[in-house]
Amino acid sequence: MDKVYNMSVFVKVVEMGSFTAVANHLDTTVGNVSRAVSVLEEGLNTRLLQRSTRRLAVTDAGRRFYERSVSILAEIDHAEAEARDALLAPRGTLRVHAVPGLGRQLVTRAALAYRQTYPDVSVDLLLSQRMPNLLEEQLDLAIVIARTLPDSAYVSQKIGSSHCVLAASPEYLARHPAPEQPKDLVDHTCVLLSTVDYAPDEWHLESPAGNASYRPAGPHFSVNDMESMQVALRSGAGIGLLAGFSAIDDLRNGTLVRVLPQFHTSVRNVYAVYLSRQFVDAKIRCFIDALKVHVGDPLQSYANELAIECELS
Missing domain, CATH: 1.10.10.10 (Winged helix-like DNA-binding domain superfamily/Winged helix DNA-binding domain)
Known part of the structure; x- marks a missing residue:
């Protein structure tokens, strides 16, 4: 007994x-x-x-x-x-992992808004490109961007979705006339993003009129961080793919300009990944709700704005 x-x-x-x-x-x-x-x-x-x-x-x-x-x-x-x-009530310490671009742009804002609502919870936000081991690294959840998630024992919830657009600075385009179709990219310097989720060796582009692929060739600049990518593009280094959530402010203020605006990459989903669907701690459950509002909703808004810009181009 x-x-x-x-x-x-x-x-x-x-x-x-x-x-x-x-x-x-x-x-x-x-x-x-x-x-x-x-x-x-x-x-x-x-x-x-x-x-x-x-x-x-x-x-x-x-x-x-x-x-x-x-x-x-x-x-x-x-x-x-x-x-x-x-x-029932969020408390304790919440350890969150996120990819850097999304983490800096939106997840940080979501975490700050969450802290205002639940001040009894401390949030540790960790940014890196890799997919962490939640159990070994004692993380409560990870926020990842992927077309699909690999099979695992983890549980996931879709937070939103995002895609990349081609962009360059006005100064670069003043020196190099903008391409009119993907094959014209051969005449341009490409700025490449190389991460776990974004392979730099081939750009797969989609548009209402059809899809196209372009394999960047010749001299280029490659970086594995979205923020550094933005700096390079603003500095006139060439044409590159930027996630909508990273590009949106520069496109609004004219620091960057859409290139081939009818094209974008295939959609990638944003997932919150955690260990188990049973007895989910309130601090995790409420943070996922905050992510849907402060990450998912802005992503949808950006996607709508970029689609409208495409239609007007």
């Missing part, structure tokens, strides 16, 4: 003074109550109760064990209450 259960039965026997009373209270049999106490005594090799047909008496060892048991059971109750509360 379970030791904690046996301890709780013993405590009830001491407090109620009768096996029968405890059996009625727990809706069990007198034999089960007596057996629980006997198992404890056998395990301790100590007599806890002196039994007779007329009364029960607690031994000195039983009195000491009773006092410690009351304290231990109270701590267990407190731990269970804390755990249950963790499923």
Whole structure:
């Protein structure tokens, strides 16, 4: 029988003074109550109760064990209450991993908004290109961008979606006339983004009129960070693919200009990935809700704005 259960039965026997009373209270049999106490005594090799047909008496060892048991059971109750509360009210520390571009642009804002709503939660936001091991690195969730997720034991929720557009600075386009179709890119310097999710060796472009592929050739500049990519494009280094969430502000203020605006890359989904769908901690569940508002909604808004810009071009 379970030791904690046996301890709780013993405590009830001491407090109620009768096996029968405890059996009625727990809706069990007198034999089960007596057996629980006997198992404890056998395990301790100590007599806890002196039994007779007329009364029960607690031994000195039983009195000491009773006092410690009351304290231990109270701590267990407190731990269970804390755990249950963790499923209801966000608290503690939330460790989040995100890819750098999305992390800097939107996830940071989502985390700050989340902290305003749930000030009892500390947020540790970690940015890197790789897909982390949630269990080994003690992470609560990761935010990744991918066409599809590989099979794993992890659970995921789609937060939104994004695609890349071709962009260059006005200064670069003043020196090099803008291409009119993908094959014209051969006459331009390409700025390449090389990450786990974005292979630089071939650009797969989609448009309402049809799809096209271009394999960048010749001298180029390659970088594995979206922010550095933006700096290079703003500086007139050439034409490159930028995620909509990274490009949108530069396109709005004219620092960058769409190139081949009818084309974009295939859509990639943004996922929140976490360990289990059972007993999801409230701090994780509420953060995913915040991501849908502060990451998913802006992504959809950017996609709509970029589509309108394409139609007007």
